[in-house]
Amino acid sequence: MNIDPVKALDGKVERLKKELKSLETRIDHAQTDAAHDQLSQANQLKDTARKLTRTDDRVTELAESVHRLERLLVALNRKVRAGETRKANFDDWPEIDEAQLAKILKGQEAYARRAFTPQEAKDTRKAIAEYDRLALQAIDAAEALTHLPPTAEALWRKNYKQWRSISDRKRPEAPDDDTHAKDTVAKSAGNEAIAHTRQLIRARIEDAVARDLLFPAWFENMLGPAAPPGKADDWLYTATDVVLYRLLHDVTSPADALGPAPLEEGHRKTLHDRLTGECADYRKP
Known part of the structure; x- marks a missing residue:
């Protein structure tokens, strides 16, 4: 036993240093192990x-393969059925004459024209x-400009400004009561014609579905081989509009139901876009 307190304290300090160094070594080892574990994780x-x-990519590839197989099965089914099944005719419509289609188009044009309200007509006049x-x-x-003396600059400027104030403006378009009346008649006739025409088209489509007839290629390309489950009524409504669109705009392609998209804004482009979107949903697997 060391009775010298200083030496005893020094000895204790040395022991603590050794323990501290040992602890630091253990901490370093623990940190190294933790780093290795973290890297491993x-x-x-x-x-x-x-x-x-890789699994997601494989699932996507499989889904695409299944979709391709479905399309091939549909095509194969068409070839098999074409040889033994009666075909639906959605291209010839003797019961829908040109006069009916003309009424529908005139009605659409009338709806597209801007109609003045009584107050708007009054304000415009x-x-x-x-x-x-x-x-x-x-x-x-x-x-007066032609008669002003060269020295009358102020009057010249005033008259010229007055002339320019009106020459740069456009005269408002006058409301046409006769056109408004004609548009009202055209809208009414168009509504009646389109209701009757849609009824005829839908009846033929429903008959083709009931008799399991083979749809035309353009029809099946656009709407699929059949109505999706639970959406038969919506599918029939869209199918009727597709056939009507072909009749109204003289689309005769055997493969493309609607033909090229119209470039100009208007009722036809709006309808084309709507039908394209709706039919894309019906074709989803």
Whole structure:
């Protein structure tokens, strides 16, 4: 036993240093082991992610393969049925004459035209009267320009400004009561014609479905081989519009139901876009 307190303290310090060094070594080893474990886990996660990615890619490939097989089966089914099944005729419609189609088109044009409300018509006529009044003043000002002396610069500028104030404007379009009345008649006739025409088209499609007739290629390409489960009524509604679109716009392609998309904005383009979207949903596997 060391009775010297200083030496005893030094000895204790040395022991503590050794213990501290031993502890530091253990901590270093623990950190190294933890780093190795973390790296191992990270590698495992990366490996799992790669496996999942490969699995997702494989599932996508399988889904595409199944879809291709379904399309091939549909095509094969068509070839088999074509030899032994009666075909539906959705191209010839003797019961729908040109006059009926013309009424529908005129009705659509009437709906597309902007109609004035009574108040709008009143305001427009008032604006036209004001325009005409200013136009007469501008004409007088323009004529006065030819008689002004060269020194009357202020008057010249005033008259010229008055002329330009009206020459840069456009006269409002007058509401046409006769056109409004004709449009009302056209809308009514168009509504009656389209209701009757759609009824005829839908009846023939329903008959083809009931008798399991072979649809035309353009029809099946657009709407699929049959109505999706639970959507028969919606499918029939869209199918009727597809046939009607072909009749109205003289689409005769044996493969393309609607033909090229219209470039100009309007009722036809809106209908083309709607039918394209709806039919794409019906064709989804």
